[in-house]
Amino acid sequence: MRQEEIWDVEAAESYDTPGRGMFAPEVLGPTVDRLVALADGGSALEFAIGTGRVGIPLAERGVPVTGIELSRPMVERLRAKVDEATLPVIIGDMSTTVAPGDYTLVYLVFNTISNLLEQAEQVACFRNAARHLTPGGRFVIELWVPELRKLPPGQQAVVWHTEAGYIGLDTYDVLRQHVVSHHFHFGEGKEARLGRSPHRYIWPAELDLMAQMAGFELESRHADWSGADFTADSRSHVSVYRLPPTPSTPATV
Structure with missing residues (x-):
């Protein structure tokens, strides 16, 4: 089954659960707070933005947000909430689609990188994130730990x-x-x-290797958006990868 067939009109209509589930304030609040800090005053690009669960409140916090989304029904639900000028969205695959502009933050939430069913596609997703980021920019992934x-x-x-x-x-x-x-x-x-x-699950160590192949270094890993310690018993993680900053120019005498 193709991803376009999974994330259809029915899926889009049932995705939003205002005030509960993934939309509950205790879930969404820490997510947006952390992303605001990680954007560090710059613009953010969300891969697989869906109906705007995270992107809309992040934009309302003053972070300019652009989205990439494969599902047109999902984008139609998003458009019922905000217009294109407020939150532009490009239709396409997050592993290959290019959005205009440069960003200090690219992020993927709620296990979405696992929607890419081949390892090569997941590696390409990291490389696509790096393509969009300014030097020192961050790529953030929320992902479950295979059980x-x-x-x-x-x-x-x-x-x-x-x-x-x-x-x-x-x-x-x-x-x-x-x-x-x-x-x-x-x-x-x-x-x-x-x-x-369907999903392709990824171990944290494999995810780190994908990041290295795209030029990233692991900056931090926590068990949740609030910064809880990641342990052997953690069921999920929020991993922050960072590109190296622009090399400093040697001082001249």
């Missing part, structure tokens, strides 16, 4: 979340580093609705 330790021998699926009316289950193909997330939504009756999305 393969939960897989006993012979088992290929992990239930990673349950709550009233919802079960989240991942099936793994460890040879290809692929995982399919299954989202089951149901009410009190016998009917249920299933949504699925």
Whole structure:
């Protein structure tokens, strides 16, 4: 299934959950606060900006934001909130599409780099981020840690979340580093609705190597946007990569 088919009109319409889930103030607030600081007074480019969950409040905080997004239905939802002059968006793939201008910050949130299903595409995403950044600029990635330790021998699926009316289950193909997330939504009756999305999972060490190939250095890694320590038990991480600054010119005598 192609990404364009996954992020369709139905997905776009169900994506926004104002005030709860990924839109809850306790989730969104620390994300925007950290990105404001990392932008360091410059402009930001969001890869896979979606419906503007992060990009819109970041722009409202005074950071000029541009987006790249593959899904036209997602952009249509974003356009119902802000116009092109307020937040320009280029339709295209985040691994190859070029946005005009230079940026101090490029960022990818909520596991989105894993939507690229080949390692070469993920490496290209890093290189595309570097292409857009000024010297000393940062590339920020929010990504989950693969939960393969939960897989006993012979088992290929992990239930990673349950709550009233919802079960989240991942099936793994460890040879290809692929995982399919299954989202089951149901009410009190016998009917249920299933949504699925494929991903290529990335270990933190592999992510660091991709960064090095694109000229980045790891500046920091935390377990969340608030700066909690990243440990062996962390389920996700926020990794900040930085390009080297412009080499200083030797002083003349």
